[in-house]
Amino acid sequence: DKAGYKHFMAKEIAEQPTVLQGALAHYINADGTAVTLPEPGIDFTQIERLTLVACGTAYYACMVAKYWFEQIARLPVEIDVASEFRYREPPVTPGTVALFVSQSGETADTLAALRYMEGKADKILSVVNVPESSIARESDLALPILAGTEIGVASTKAFTCQLTTLAILALKAAQARGHMDEDALAEKLAGLRALPGIMNLALQIESRTDQLATKLAEARDILFLGRGAMYPLAHEGALKLKEISYIHAEAYASGELKHGPIALVDKHVPVIVMAPRDALFDKTISNMQEVMARGGKVLLITDAEGAKEAGEGVWETILMPEIDPFLAPILYALPAQLLAYHTAVAKGTDVDQPRNLAKSVTVE
Numbered sequence: 001d002k003a004g005y006k007h008f009m010a011k012e013i014a015e016q017p018t019v020l021q022g023a024l025a026h027y028i029n030a031d032g033t034a035v036t037l038p039e040p041g042i043d044f045t046q047i048e049r050l051t052l053v054a055c056g057t058a059y060y061a062c063m064v065a066k067y068w069f070e071q072i073a074r075l076p077v078e079i080d081v082a083s084e085f086r087y088r089e090p091p092v093t094p095g096t097v098a099l100f101v102s103q104s105g106e107t108a109d110t111l112a113a114l115r116y117m118e119g120k121a122d123k124i125l126s127v128v129n130v131p132e133s134s135i136a137r138e139s140d141l142a143l144p145i146l147a148g149t150e151i152g153v154a155s156t157k158a159f160t161c162q163l164t165t166l167a168i169l170a171l172k173a174a175q176a177r178g179h180m181d182e183d184a185l186a187e188k189l190a191g192l193r194a195l196p197g198i199m200n201l202a203l204q205i206e207s208r209t210d211q212l213a214t215k216l217a218e219a220r221d222i223l224f225l226g227r228g229a230m231y232p233l234a235h236e237g238a239l240k241l242k243e244i245s246y247i248h249a250e251a252y253a254s255g256e257l258k259h260g261p262i263a264l265v266d267k268h269v270p271v272i273v274m275a276p277r278d279a280l281f282d283k284t285i286s287n288m289q290e291v292m293a294r295g296g297k298v299l300l301i302t303d304a305e306g307a308k309e310a311g312e313g314v315w316e317t318i319l320m321p322e323i324d325p326f327l328a329p330i331l332y333a334l335p336a337q338l339l340a341y342h343t344a345v346a347k348g349t350d351v352d353q354p355r356n357l358a359k360s361v362t363v364e
């Protein structure tokens with residue numbers, strides 16, 4: 001039931017603050033001081049390397065998680081798309097833990113990658129939305145994301161719940177490995193618990209994304225740029241737009257543009273720059289200026305202070321609430337989803353059942 005929304009995707013975007021709150025309550029204890037994992041838990045002190053494998057949107061969640069685990073838990077992370085992973089025949093060294101992320105828990109390539117790691121990895125973990133799924137059943141420990149049933153083919157609430165679960169795991173790892181003391185952990189957990197409220201505020205950008213969608217719907221190609229943990233978000237924005245609006249969209253790491261793709265930029269190509277005010281903000285803005293100097297139309301997604309610092313000449317801006325850079329990848333999923341949704345609606349495509357796609361991909 002669409003609960004009064006025009007599409008399941010719209011409903012699922014809107015319910016993110018609520019489902020996220022449920023997921024947070026599941027993984028953070030009542031006084032907000034500790035992470036609670038299902039038994040038998042994970043001993044992060046014994047892990048030398050984490051291998052993250054998934055497809056599509058779940059893969060972009062892994063890409064974000066790599067930044068988190070490496071930066072705050074100092075844990076080396078390898079990631080790959082499931083359809084390539086086992087063909088590399090990756091050597092698996094002692095101390096390796098494999099983690100598979102899948103909304104459905106039935107994606108054929110992800111399941112095959114999991115089976116490749118059976119008997120090779122010390123432990124097999126999964127982050128799933130469907131607890132009875134094959135991937136959950138074949139893991140040593142399955143962590144539910146608690147997003148509730150997701151019907152829209154374009155994944156939305158599963159992505160933010162995957163990210164939230166992975167962020168909590170990264171915090172747990174950071175604490176266990178001695179890189180985060182109790183106070184710092186409690187502060188980050190408080191930040192997470194405040195996130196549903198901030199998401200509700202951020203959802204107010206919806207009317208703005210609706211306005212911009214009519215302009216984006218005219219484009220043939222759209223580029224998404226991001227740096228650091230926003231680079232995977234650029235990918236997620238491009239994937240969402242391709243899937244449901246059928247507009248060709250590509251994501252690049254902001255700094256990579258000048259190595260080739262900037263040749264594509266002209267006044268017909270909107271360039272969507274995802275730039276929360278994090279440690280990399282100034283660099284992203286200087287990449288944005290390179291685009292503008294070549295006549296590119298920049299749609300900047302940042303907060304009010306960021307928009308001020310970015311200066312003149314930006315085509316359009318979406319103003320986001322301020323956010324701890326650690327949590328920005330979760331919050332900035334909302335503009336990525338809403339832009340894709342409203343552009344698809346403006347184009348009149350089948351939002352919930354886009355052509356050529358299935359909700360669960362059970363062939364390799």
Ligand code: M6R
Nearest residue numbers: 056057058102103104107154155
């Ligand atoms: O069920 P899974 O999370 O394993 O599915 C993975 C991808 O097929 C999925 O995320 C796909 O990319 C979505 N349609 C993206 O919106």
